[in-house]
Amino acid sequence: xxxxxxxxxxxxxxxxxxxxxxxxxxxxxxxxxxxxxxxxxxxxxxxxxxxxxxxxxxxxxxxxxxxxxxxxxxxxxxxxxxxxxxxxxxxxxxxxxxxxxxxxxxxxxxxxxxxxxxxxxxxxxxxxxxxxxxxxxxxxxxxxxxxxxxxxxxxxxxxxxxxxxxxxxxxxxxxxxxxxxxxxxxxxxxxxxxxxxxxxxxxxxxxxxxxxxxxxxxxxxxxxxxxxxxxxxxxxxxxxxxxxxx
Numbered sequence: 001x002x003x004x005x006x007x008x009x010x011x012x013x014x015x016x017x018x019x020x021x022x023x024x025x026x027x028x029x030x031x032x033x034x035x036x037x038x039x040x041x042x043x044x045x046x047x048x049x050x051x052x053x054x055x056x057x058x059x060x061x062x063x064x065x066x067x068x069x070x071x072x073x074x075x076x077x078x079x080x081x082x083x084x085x086x087x088x089x090x091x092x093x094x095x096x097x098x099x100x101x102x103x104x105x106x107x108x109x110x111x112x113x114x115x116x117x118x119x120x121x122x123x124x125x126x127x128x129x130x131x132x133x134x135x136x137x138x139x140x141x142x143x144x145x146x147x148x149x150x151x152x153x154x155x156x157x158x159x160x161x162x163x164x165x166x167x168x169x170x171x172x173x174x175x176x177x178x179x180x181x182x183x184x185x186x187x188x189x190x191x192x193x194x195x196x197x198x199x200x201x202x203x204x205x206x207x208x209x210x211x212x213x214x215x216x217x218x219x220x221x222x223x224x225x226x227x228x229x230x231x232x233x234x235x236x237x238x239x240x241x242x243x244x245x246x
Contacts, residue, residue, distance in 0.1 A: 001042045002236070003160045004032075005152050005170045008048025008137065010229055011088065017055040018080060024229055025091050028171065032132075033095035035236035042127045044159055045088075045099070048152040049137040052084040053077060057139070057149050064154070065114065067145030074147050077139040078105050085136045092132070100131045104138040104150050112143040116154055120162045135159070157216045160224075168224035169235045170213060175228040176242030177210060187244045191215055217245040 006028055013019040036043065049057070057063065060073040068074065085101055092099035108118040126133045135155050142148040153170075160168050176184035180197050188194055191214060198211040210226075217224040225235055227242030234241045 001044075001163055001165045002167050002169065003044050003046065003156055003163065003165045004236070005156045005168075006045065006047040006088070007170065007172045008050025008052070008054065008084075008152065009173045010050075010171055011047060012050030012052060012084065014051045014054070016051055018052050018083070020084070020087055025087065027229055028232060029088075029091040029095055029097070031233040031236055032092060033097050034233065036097060036132070043132050044123060044127070044163065044165075045092075045132060045134045046152045046155045046159065047084070047088055047134070047136050049081060050084065052080040053137050053149075056080045062139065062147070062149055064149050064151060065145075067142050067148040069146035074105075074139050077149075078103075081136050081138050085134065088136075089134055092134070098131050099134050100126060102126075102133045102135045104135060104140050104155065108138075108140045108150055108155075110140060110142040110145070110148060110150075114142070116150060116158055118155065118158045118162070120159065123159070124163065151212075153213050153216050157220060160220050160222055165220075165222045167235075168217065168220065168222050169232075170217070170224065170226045171229060171232050171235075172210075172226055172242075173228065174210075174226075175231065176226050177214060177245075185243050187246070188214060188218070189246055191218055214245060 011025045013021050056077045062068050089099050123133045137152040139147045140150045179185050224245040225240050231241030
């Protein structure tokens with residue numbers, strides 16, 4: 001059971017609103033298709049918002065904690081993410097990957113404490129029927145706040161826990177978690193070991209940077225890897241490229 005996150009900054013040009021990075025998406029789709037040939041493992045894919053979701057969320061002042069009651073704002077954010085999701089699905093379907101969408105806006109919510117609730121019964125059924133569920137960062141209803149953002153990283157953590165994932169992969173724009181000298185840190189077992197060198201994304205990001213990713217992954221039981229696009233094929237092949245988080 002693998003939960004794979006394709007970072008929004010990998011498949012989009014995060015500095016240009018609603019701009020796809022077509023070459024990178026094609027490369028990612030090729031790696032997924034090749035990995036699923038023969039005897040495929042169960043695979044759930046989550047992709048980030050990149051310049052589609054983050055741009056629109058920022059325009060409306062919506063984040064994982066700051067909400068909106070404006071339906072037009074919700075539709076703009078959700079609509080942008082559905083557009084990006086369709087790009088991802090079409091590239092996978094072109095390669096005979098049985099990819100299907102799961103839109104968090106219609107399935108997930110936050111309670112009045114801000115905790116994420118994501119039912120996974122439909123995802124388990126999809127997997128059992130041979131589909132590859134593809135989720136994405138999205139806007140979701142939030143008790144008392146209207147609607148807030150759910151990040152791809154949050155979805156990965158929830159899915160990995162509920163589906164008892166064996167492996168978790170985060171495909172990023174960097175080859176792993178980098179130290180102060182820009183070298184890849186091979187293994188992280190405690191956040192305190194890397195707290196001094198982790199910073200937020202420079203591009204518009206309403207869901208937190210590398211620090212948030214590492215903290216979320218350390219809280220999970222399954223081994224996780226953070227790697228660049230060039231490491232995606234080896235990760236899907238069973239290796240542990242980039243930084244291993246345990």
